[in-house]
Amino acid sequence: xxxxxxxxxxxxxxxxxxxxxxxxxxxxxxxxxxxxxxxxxxxxxxxxxxxxxxxxxxxxxxxxxxxxxxxxxxxxxxxxxxxxxxxxxxxxxxxxxxxxxxxxxxxxxxxxxxxxxxxxxxxxxxxxxxxxxxxxxxxxxxxxxxxxxxxxxxxxxxxxxxxxxxxxxxxxxxxxxxxxxxxxxxxxxxxxxxxxxxxxxxxxxxxxxxxxxxxxxxxxxxxxxxxxxxxxxxxxxxxxxxxxxxxxxxxxxxxxxxxxxxxxxxxxxxxxxxxxxxxxxxxxxxxxxxxxxxxxxxxxxxxxxxxxxxxxxxxxxxxxxxxxxxxxxxxxxxxxxxxxxxxxxxxxxxxxxxxxxx
Amino acid sequence: xxxxxxxxxxxxxxxxxxxxxxxxxxxxxxxxxxxxxxxxxxxxxxxxxxxxxxxxxxxxxxxxxxxxxxxxxxxxxxxxxxxxxxxxxxxxxxxxxxxxxxxxxxxxxxxxxxxxxxxxxxxxxxxxxxx
Amino acid sequence: xxxxxxxxxxxxxxxxxxxxxxxxxxxxxxxxxxxxxxxxxxxxxxxxxxxxxxxxxxxxxxxxxxxxxxxxxxxxxxxxxxxxxxxxxxxxxxxxxxxxxxxxxxxxxxxxxxxxxxxxxxxxxxxxxxxxxxxxxxxxxxxxxxxxxxxxxxxxxxxxxxxxxxxxxxxxxxxxxxxxxxxxxxxxxxxxxxxxxxxxxxxxxxxxxxxxxxxxxxxxxxxxxxxxxxxxxxxxxxxxxxxxxxxxxxxxxxxxxxxxxxxxxxxxxxxxxxxxxxxxxxxxxxxxxxxxxxxxxxxxxxxxxxxxxxxxxxxxxxxxxxxxxxxxxxxxxxxxxxxxxxxxxxxxxxxxxxxxxxxxxxxxxxxxxxxxxxxxxxxxxxxxxxxxxxxxxxxxxxxxxxxxxxxxxxxxxxxxxxxxxxxxxxxxxxxxxxxxxxxxxxxxxxxxxxxxxxxxxxxxxxxxxxxxxxxxxxxxxxxx
Numbered sequence: 001x002x003x004x005x006x007x008x009x010x011x012x013x014x015x016x017x018x019x020x021x022x023x024x025x026x027x028x029x030x031x032x033x034x035x036x037x038x039x040x041x042x043x044x045x046x047x048x049x050x051x052x053x054x055x056x057x058x059x060x061x062x063x064x065x066x067x068x069x070x071x072x073x074x075x076x077x078x079x080x081x082x083x084x085x086x087x088x089x090x091x092x093x094x095x096x097x098x099x100x101x102x103x104x105x106x107x108x109x110x111x112x113x114x115x116x117x118x119x120x121x122x123x124x125x126x127x128x129x130x131x132x133x134x135x136x137x138x139x140x141x142x143x144x145x146x147x148x149x150x151x152x153x154x155x156x157x158x159x160x161x162x163x164x165x166x167x168x169x170x171x172x173x174x175x176x177x178x179x180x181x182x183x184x185x186x187x188x189x190x191x192x193x194x195x196x197x198x199x200x201x202x203x204x205x206x207x208x209x210x211x212x213x214x215x216x217x218x219x220x221x222x223x224x225x226x227x228x229x230x231x232x233x234x235x236x237x238x239x240x241x242x243x244x245x246x247x248x249x250x251x252x253x254x255x256x257x258x259x260x261x262x263x264x265x266x267x268x269x270x271x272x273x274x275x276x277x278x279x280x281x282x283x284x285x286x287x288x289x290x291x292x293x294x295x296x297x298x299x300x301x302x303x304x305x306x307x308x309x310x311x312x313x314x315x316x317x318x319x320x321x322x323x324x325x326x327x328x329x330x331x332x333x334x335x336x337x338x339x340x341x342x343x344x345x346x347x348x349x350x351x352x353x354x355x356x357x358x
Numbered sequence: 359x360x361x362x363x364x365x366x367x368x369x370x371x372x373x374x375x376x377x378x379x380x381x382x383x384x385x386x387x388x389x390x391x392x393x394x395x396x397x398x399x400x401x402x403x404x405x406x407x408x409x410x411x412x413x414x415x416x417x418x419x420x421x422x423x424x425x426x427x428x429x430x431x432x433x434x435x436x437x438x439x440x441x442x443x444x445x446x447x448x449x450x451x452x453x454x455x456x457x458x459x460x461x462x463x464x465x466x467x468x469x470x471x472x473x474x475x476x477x478x479x480x481x482x483x484x485x486x487x488x489x
Numbered sequence: 490x491x492x493x494x495x496x497x498x499x500x501x502x503x504x505x506x507x508x509x510x511x512x513x514x515x516x517x518x519x520x521x522x523x524x525x526x527x528x529x530x531x532x533x534x535x536x537x538x539x540x541x542x543x544x545x546x547x548x549x550x551x552x553x554x555x556x557x558x559x560x561x562x563x564x565x566x567x568x569x570x571x572x573x574x575x576x577x578x579x580x581x582x583x584x585x586x587x588x589x590x591x592x593x594x595x596x597x598x599x600x601x602x603x604x605x606x607x608x609x610x611x612x613x614x615x616x617x618x619x620x621x622x623x624x625x626x627x628x629x630x631x632x633x634x635x636x637x638x639x640x641x642x643x644x645x646x647x648x649x650x651x652x653x654x655x656x657x658x659x660x661x662x663x664x665x666x667x668x669x670x671x672x673x674x675x676x677x678x679x680x681x682x683x684x685x686x687x688x689x690x691x692x693x694x695x696x697x698x699x700x701x702x703x704x705x706x707x708x709x710x711x712x713x714x715x716x717x718x719x720x721x722x723x724x725x726x727x728x729x730x731x732x733x734x735x736x737x738x739x740x741x742x743x744x745x746x747x748x749x750x751x752x753x754x755x756x757x758x759x760x761x762x763x764x765x766x767x768x769x770x771x772x773x774x775x776x777x778x779x780x781x782x783x784x785x786x787x788x789x790x791x792x793x794x795x796x797x798x799x800x801x802x803x804x805x806x807x808x809x810x811x812x813x814x815x816x817x818x819x820x821x822x823x824x825x826x827x828x829x830x831x832x833x834x835x836x837x838x839x840x841x842x843x844x845x846x847x848x849x850x851x852x853x854x855x856x857x858x859x860x861x862x863x864x865x866x867x868x869x870x871x872x873x874x875x876x877x878x879x880x881x882x883x884x885x886x887x888x889x890x891x892x893x894x895x896x897x898x899x900x901x902x903x904x905x906x907x908x909x910x911x912x913x914x915x916x917x918x919x920x921x922x923x924x925x926x927x928x929x930x931x932x933x934x935x936x937x938x939x940x941x942x943x944x945x946x947x948x949x950x951x952x953x954x955x956x957x958x959x960x961x962x963x964x965x966x967x968x969x
Contacts, residue, residue: 006881013888020895024914027903046385053478054389092538093382099477128530135534158682159534190535190679193545201475228545259545285754317609324607424541426668428703430570432627452542455575465626474542 038085041073045089052108053101063111070112083117091139098201106141119145122152131159138167146171154183162191169198174207180214180222187221195225196232206233215241223248224256231260239264246277246290254281258289266297275305288321301329310338372489373414375407375442376400377421378450383474387420387450390478394485403427404438415443418488423451423462432461439467446488448481450474496873503861510850511889518896520734525794525904528733535679537672541573547655547678548576549671549750552648554641555581555662559588563597565662568704570631574671578630580648581662585615585638594633599625612761614647615639641746642762642769649756658750659762659770660798665696665706666748670797674750677791684789687777688751690744691797692728694907695721697804706799711913716809718920719928720802725917726897729794736792740843742778744790746770748798755780766826768819775827782836796907810935817939818949820852855936887925894921 048066051059061069074082090112094105118140121133134152137145149171152164165187168176187195214226223245230238245257266274274294281287295301309322323335374396378384384400391398396418401407403425419442423431431453439447446469449462454473462468470484540546553569555562562581569579583591594600600621608620615637623631636647645659658674660666667673670691677686697717700708712718735741746769759780762769774790781788803809824847831848833840868874898917901908908914920928942949 003877003881006878006885010881010885010888013885013892016892017888017895020892020899021918024895024899024902025911027899028909028911028914031906031909042381046382049382050385050389053386054393056393089382095539096383096474096476097478098475099479101478102475128533131534158680159531162534186682188680188682189545189547193543193679196545197543232544285757317611320607320609327607424573424668426705428564428568428571428705430567430627431573432629433567433570436627452538453573453575454542455544458575461626461629 034081037074037082041070041075041082041086042089044069044073045086045093049093049105049108053104066108066112077117080117086112087117087136091136094139094141102141109140118142122148127157127160131157131163134160134163134167138163138170141170143171150179153179154185156185158185158188161185162188162194165191166194166198169195170202173199173203174210177210177214180225181217183219183222186219187225192221192225192228196228199229200232206235208235208238211235211238220248220250220253223253227256227260231263234263236264239266239270240273243270243273243277246274247280251283251286254283254286258286258293261293262296264297266293271297275302284315284317287315287318291318291321291325295325301325301331303331303334306331307334310334371395371397372417373397373399374418374420375411375414375416375444377402377404377419377438379403379422379425383450386478387481390482391418391420391485394482395489396485404442412442417444418446418448418485419444420448420450423449424453431458432465435462435465435468446470448472448484450476450481492871492873496868499864499868503857503864506857507886510854513846513850514730514893517730517734518893520737521730521794522900524733524737524792525729525900527737528794529904531680532676535676537669540672540676540679541575541669546574546576547675548578549574549656549658549675550578550580550648550652550654550753551658551660551671552580552582552645552652553660553662554584554644554648555586555590556584556638556641556644557586557588557590558662559586559590559593561663562590563593564704566594566598566631568665569662570628571668571703571705572666572671573668574675576654577671578632578652578654580632580634580652582634582636582644582648584636584640584644591633591635595621598623598628598631598633600633608651610647610650611757612646612650614643614650617647617651620651640764642764642766645769646761646764649753649761652753655753656750657753657756658748659746660749661747661800663800664693664747665701665704665799667795667797667799668705670748673793673795673797674748676793678750678752684739684787685781686752686791687755687781687788688741688744688749688774688790689793690732690741690749690791691793691795692732693724693745693747694796694799695724695802696799697801699799709799709907711908711916712802712804714804715920715923715927716806717802717804718916719924720809722894722898722917722921722924723928724802725901726894728792728796729901730893730897732792733794735843736790739789740838741790741792742774742839742843742847743771744774744792745798747800751777763826766819766822767815768823771819772823772826775823775830778839779827779830779836782839794904796905806931810931810938813932813935814939814942814949817855817936818943820847821940821943824848824852855933856940858933859937890925891922894918894924 048061048069051061070086075086077083090109094102094109097105118133118136121129121136124130124133130152134149137149146168149164149167152160153168155161155164165176165179165183168179211226211229214222217223217226227242227245229235230242239261242257242260245253248254248257261274271294274290278287278290278294281290303326306322306326310319313319313322323338326332326334372395374391376384376387376391376398378387378400379402381402384402388398388400399411399414399416404412405427419438421435421438423434425434427434429437435447435449447467448470449468450472452474454471454476459471459473462471472481551569551572553565555565558565566579566581581594583594601624603620603622605617605620608617610617617634617636619635621633621635623629632651634647634651636644648659649657656675656678658671674689674691677689694709695712695717696706696709697712699706699710711721732741732743749770755777759773759776763772763776766772778788778790803812824844827844830836830840830844832845836844865874895918898914898921902914908917941947
């Protein structure tokens with residue numbers, strides 16, 4: 001490489017550096033400008049929404065006045081970033097409310113600028129724009145798009161299908177569970193949480209028939225979702241489904257079952273079923289968790305059950321937990337007796353060894 | 359009790375303090391509480407209150423428990439009950455899980471606990487009872 | 490003839506290494522930009538405001554090891570208790586402190602001793618003397634373990650033993666965590682699908698000379714001295730570019746000990762942290778990955794491209810050298826412990842690409858640089874060097890380094906609000922441009938010193954760093 005070439009390369013590198021400096025400076029400047037603008041939009045929105053919900057007659061604004069105010073603040077179609085910011089504020093507010101005001105806010109949203117923008121987004125080529133569009137539709141309660149959104153419920157993209165499934169729950173309520181057996185792709189934990197929450201917030205009266213129709217669902221994620229629904233709605237009559245899951249082959253399903261059961265006070269007959277399944281659990285941590293569950297649900301501790309574990313279980317880890325339960329329940333003498341027998345056994349073993357060595 | 363007096367009717371007006379970081383929830387609560395007949399002081403955090411406002415005795419305080427001030431939510435509610443004199447303390451917060459709700463109500467310094475999302479009509483009914 | 494052969498062979502070897510490293514850094518930039526962009530887009534579908542009110546979030550224990558932190562322990566614990574997460578337990582492990590840390594904790598939080606007879610210890614640790622819980626309902630989620638001294642790894646293992654939650658977060662007691670750190674770190678576990686998340690980490694920032702009140706970062710300032718400012722730039726490059734790039738290709742091999750979330754059961758399966766190495770965080774990350782490879786289960790380690798944890802860094806060269814010496818020894822020890830993975834197909838991508846990368850470019854770079862300087866000296870003395878060309882090459886490489894640092898700072902400034910004034914950014918840029926002259930040689934010296942200790946088997950431990958503490962805010966509110 002000639003020295004001349006070096007100078008050219010060095011010159012170009014320096015130009016790149018200068019360009020980066022300009023980019024940094026403009027980035028900071030633009031952000032400061034945008035933050036100021038957003039703060040004004042947020043304050044204006046807060047004022048408009050609060051007036052709409054609780055303003056007196058003289059404070060109410062007409063929808064045309066509201067649209068004018070937002071247009072003055074730069075919220076119009078050619079300014080998508082500002083429109084998106086307003087939509088985010090609308091969603092944030094809608095998510096905070098239930099009952100009569102939830103509906104009232106929905107009526108307001110039908111009239112202010114970004115209403116039709118969400119549907120256009122669902123046809124965008126980028127996944128996050130499509131998913132965003134679906135979310136905006138259900139958060140702003142645009143139920144007219146239910147059938148359109150339903151076709152995204154099994155989309156290969158996890159975010160699109162998540163938002164579509166949540167949308168179906170928002171619009172159809174308990175009836176949306178009929179899609180559950182036909183879904184082929186994973187519903188991850190956050191999605192399950194959102195589905196359960198939306199059901200609980202918007203459709204608080206459980207319709208158990210829809211849950212029961214899904215009991216044969218093959219997928220683990222489906223079983224997990226059903227257990228969480230049973231737990232959230234405190235459906236005592238459906239607890240047997242969760243108890244059955246204690247013997248499932250999947251570690252995660254058993255884990256979810258133990259977690260969900262911890263919200264219930266189990267009846268004596270159900271407690272017996274759980275005890276019978278205890279021995280089938282291979283994982284020691286889960287055995288310990290089930291012991292804690294049994295302890296919490298038992299009014300009177302089943303001493304025979306615990307004694308059996310103490311004498312026959314091979315794991316010291318489990319025996320220690322059982323000892324703790326017995327000790328705290330007032331059966332210290334059992335624990336002491338067991339400990340004494342262990343010491344005697346050890347001494348006898350040691351004597352025997354010494355004898356054999358001699 | 360330090361009551362604000364209505365000019366027109368010479369009737370003591372109940373006072374309320376709203377502490378909420380979220381401007382939208384703050385404004386909604388402000389209008390709701392005012393519409394229910396209270397005189398309202400609002401702020402986004404305790405630090406924003408002037409000293410004389412901190413020393414005022416309020417009939418009602420409605421506060422969040424999630425602030426970026428290095429104090430746990432339980433500690434905050436405990437100290438709020440000690441430092442700002444009020445007859446009633448309502449919590450309105452996003453961290454509204456059942457276990458959190460129970461823990462706060464068991465503290466006996468909190469009179470009502472609303473986890474967001476919630477029905478504002480429930481809060482309105484409580485306010486009307488007070489007035 | 491032979492001289493010419495030696496000269497050109499050595500020169501082209503170093504040139505080849507340099508070009509390869511440059512290409513790798515360039516790839517890092519592209520991957521990191523993509524990773525950050527995707528992470529931000531995904532985060533809009535799982536916002537922390539939405540998470541904070543959710544039920545069924547995974548339960549989490551925050552384990553903070555403390556040793557002789559008497560001056561700051563109360564502030565630190567209160568700050569950790571203020572983290573916004575509905576289902577978390579704080580477990581402070583007092584690792585045999587000789588000061589009054591325990592007395593202060595017992596008094597401030599109204600602690601009472603609890604029966605520890607039935608506590609199991611799947612991972613063996615130094616003796617756990619006592620366990621304390623608070624009588625005060627405000628601190629119901631605080632537990633303090635008092636144990637004999639065993640080192641940081643041992644203290645964290647004791648915490649892992651005692652924890653009873655799905656996840657554990659290991660951190661230092663003197664780190665400042667963002668109030669929503671737990672929510673953000675748990676996010677990847679909520680979105681887990683085919684690949685199990687076995688570890689999640691976040692970026693760490695430097696808080697020297699900043700304003701801290703009640704253990705919360707109130708006003709972030711750039712450090713006043715050049716050395717810590719250099720480290721700010723270094724952290725930005727390492728976390729934002731390096732780790733995000735690796736996270737994008739599921740090639741992350743290191744989750745920092747100051748901020749790492751793990752499934753508790755996996756930690757127990759691998760036997761917790763290794764007490765025998767000074768780089769227990771790096772060693773744990775490798776061992777976790779190895780464990781999942783052995784189980785033949787799909788997994789990933791995830792990085793959050795946000796600064797969730799703030800800590801002090803060394804502000805004198807003496808302490809800085811000791812720290813980097815230790816990190817170099819940690820790297821050497823850990824790679825040595827797992828040398829069987831090198832080009833071992835059994836470990837898939839980790840054995841064939843990631844581990845060799847760490848050996849050649851992370852461990853190897855200081856050695857190559859040191860050898861390069863040595864050869865430069867020798868060739869210079871022999872009169873073999875074309876000095877004008879060498880100087881021009883140096884200027885070009887220097888500018889390339891400046892471009893990398895500037896890009897890192899640009900990405901940081903564009904995506905995050907931490908340093909937003911023109912003055913701060915100018916200082917960051919200046920520090921990065923002075924780095925090759927004032928910072929990098931000291932770093933190289935420290936690394937070679939660390940390697941030298943391993944080669945010549947010179948015993949050395951953690952070394953100490955006296956925390957200066959933070960600037961306290963002048964005004965405190967009356968009420969709280």
